[in-house]
Amino acid sequence: MGPDSREASFEPVHDLIDIRHRQAERRAHPDGQCAQKPAEAEVLAWGGVSDILVSNEVVSSRKLARLAALTNMSKISICADSAIVVDQIEAVAESSATRLTVLVEIDVSGGRCGVEPGEPATALSVRIARSRHLVFGGLQSYQGRAQHLRTEQERRDAIGQAAARTADTVAAIRRQKLECAIIGGAGTGTFAHEAASGVYNELQAGSYAFMDADYARNRPAPDFEQSLFVLSTVMSAARPGIAVLDCGHKGIAIDSGLPLVHARQDIDYAGASDEHGSLILRSDPGSLAIGETLRLVPGHCDPTVDRYDWYVGMSGKRVECVFPVAARGMMQ
Amino acid sequence: MGPDSREASFEPVHDLIDIRHRQAERRAHPDGQCAQKPAEAEVLAWGGVSDILVSNEVVSSRKLARLAALTNMSKISICADSAIVVDQIEAVAESSATRLTVLVEIDVSGGRCGVEPGEPATALSVRIARSRHLVFGGLQSYQGRAQHLRTEQERRDAIGQAAARTADTVAAIRRQKLECAIIGGAGTGTFAHEAASGVYNELQAGSYAFMDADYARNRPAPDFEQSLFVLSTVMSAARPGIAVLDCGHKGIAIDSGLPLVHARQDIDYAGASDEHGSLILRSDPGSLAIGETLRLVPGHCDPTVDRYDWYVGMSGKRVECVFPVAARGMMQ
CATH class of the missing domain: 3.20.20.10 (Alanine racemase)
Incomplete structure (x- = not known):
């Protein structure tokens, strides 16, 4: 079979x-x-x-x-x-x-x-x-x-x-x-x-x-590309080398580890509160500006998806489709 | 002032x-x-x-x-x-x-x-x-x-x-x-x-x-009673001393610790997966039956509330009101 x-x-x-x-x-x-x-x-x-x-x-x-x-x-x-x-x-x-x-x-x-x-x-x-x-x-x-x-x-x-x-x-x-x-x-x-x-x-x-x-983190990793991202924005960068993102516990699941910052290995998502994520920059402290957007890779996709009402499907930088997360919150 | x-x-x-x-x-x-x-x-x-x-x-x-x-x-x-x-x-x-x-x-x-x-x-x-x-x-x-x-x-x-x-x-x-x-x-x-x-x-x-x-867990604890619970049900009890609840990551936030089981200090909520919670019974193994409901006290109230569309207000065992969580998921 x-x-x-x-x-x-x-x-x-x-x-x-x-x-x-x-x-x-x-x-x-x-x-x-x-x-x-x-x-x-x-x-x-x-x-x-x-x-x-x-x-x-x-x-x-x-x-x-x-x-x-x-x-x-x-x-x-x-x-x-x-x-x-x-x-x-x-x-x-x-x-x-x-x-x-x-x-x-x-x-x-x-x-x-x-x-x-x-x-x-x-x-x-x-x-x-x-x-x-x-x-x-x-x-x-x-x-x-x-x-x-x-x-x-x-x-x-x-x-x-x-x-x-x-x-x-x-x-x-x-x-x-x-x-x-x-x-x-x-x-x-x-x-x-x-x-x-x-x-x-x-x-x-x-x-x-x-x-x-x-x-x-599996070795070897499953042979699939990351397709799910949470798009977030730098909302504060009051001190050198540190910045704050507008996505925390309400926006991303951390039960299987903190999110990674896609295509920016010089940035660590170092901690979350309800609506904030703290970033630590390991490279040029001036490389992250207020208003800049970053793609977060969730530690765990399932409970992250369940926080949202919509998927936004991107083709490159273009929005191709918007899908409802039709069964979000259907816990009964 | x-x-x-x-x-x-x-x-x-x-x-x-x-x-x-x-x-x-x-x-x-x-x-x-x-x-x-x-x-x-x-x-x-x-x-x-x-x-x-x-x-x-x-x-x-x-x-x-x-x-x-x-x-x-x-x-x-x-x-x-x-x-x-x-x-x-x-x-x-x-x-x-x-x-x-x-x-x-x-x-x-x-x-x-x-x-x-x-x-x-x-x-x-x-x-x-x-x-x-x-x-x-x-x-x-x-x-x-x-x-x-x-x-x-x-x-x-x-x-x-x-x-x-x-x-x-x-x-x-x-x-x-x-x-x-x-x-x-x-x-x-x-x-x-x-x-x-x-x-x-x-x-x-x-x-x-x-x-x-x-x-x-603050000492002294804030002088307010717990009013928020997640009602969950024992869905499996296949082995003595262990049971599985129908509430996991999608139903309760664990970023500030696992939930507690209200009024049942003999039960530990020991681990969560997306839709399941593992319970360990420290008292009589036969004291928890399939179908029994338990009230979970969330580790962290804010992101737990944000997973739900409705509050159910109870007065004793009677449902007194149902409130929409009107701003759930309003992350923008």
Whole structure:
């Protein structure tokens, strides 16, 4: 099995219907996308995406009912990692007179959500398959921790272990006469390894479309150019060698490190407050003027995108398009 | 001079017209508010705030023109810390056929924006006063770094030094036959010291309305209760002693520390990814069920508020009101 062409997003791409359509144009699989929240899935469905996987657990009956309502517009799949939630999804699907596809999320050392691979995952798969209003959809097997392991060897080893545990689970499920239509996972840091494993049939990388400073610290760095920048302006330069930018915590995420200044290796973004960023100039102190604009490379693209209502698409110095970040803030 | 009653916000309050009106009802000064960005000032003006201080530098002619346009609706003041920007504001005010009030921001060891106190600040004040379309409005003297100094003594010393430098500057400006109508600054961590200094006549604290975990680490902590929470749900509890919440980087700011779990000191919010928070239970591992809701206390209130479109006001367990975060994302 090779990689399927579903475009997924643990990554900020999910906020953007327009980019999804552009991705779909270039792919075999016409219109499959991932989301993490029911409110995001709603935006995708309203935007015409016909096959949506919520690659995450949803445990509220009201939120599940919102997903069930979307089955009139799109195919909706969701993940589960406990019998309690499987039964809850079944009850909601029944009362909504629809069917929902449910994948079993397994914990392949990501250390977040997910049932244990092997027997526990198999038992949960059988429970889904036996639920009258559910369709067993396969396995969600995302190794999030592996994405930013810095060396190729570490990433290969982590995904090798994840793939082995996934393959064992697929085999155990098959012995129960069930097939895993989707065996999904992977991110921008590791997708080549999942693709090469022969185990996964769906790759869910998303950050590659934008990239960020944290992914660029992987060795080797993923083979994608930085396309996402926050344009900011020098608002104060009252002392030599120091300047203040008009972009701080509200404008850029620092959870995975401070931003870098694009094409200006002589400038460090040294600290952030809510609306300010402090710059330190390591070269000519006079080289940065009030009003000058700089492109910041976010440390982490996903939560940075989620702060904005619009993307501005540039072609050189020309604005080519403006896209809404359609699912911004859709956290429910 | 005692503290004026202008409510200011380096803090998230500025995102919310409704709360501003409620603050105004309880104050002598009917309708003065701070903002940090022209786009925020627009929301305030459209919401009926009649006296707006952009307590920050704005260096783009286009953004300044937006502020100038607001002078038809409200009194608009702005800060400057360089002659270049003063001349730019003058040019915009002239071409907009209006007058803008400009305060000189001085750097009282906040280490961010601001001209040096004393002679440089005085020269800039004179330059403003001599500009035909500008009104000299006074001094902006905010010591941001002092807000989270942990001991009372450190905070008192820092504000004592800031107040002394501010007083010297006020005196120097007075020798130029200019009066400082506003001498503004202070935040939730230090406002008692600015108020007691006899120097400041405007206090710009904002976080007090919400509070956060970082302010609560001051000793003594500011005398305000926590009122801002992010309601989140346990979405996975696949292993004993560990659980996963449905709120991560997109839902809560971690720049000033991880969130605390309100009223559950036996639970640590131990790590965040984009849409997930990992909990560690230090008590009975069975005490946290899937679907259970927990109130998170943000490490930092300002950028947390800026992630949301709505506040939900609770009275006990009852929803009492829903407020829009009217200026969310108004970063321009």
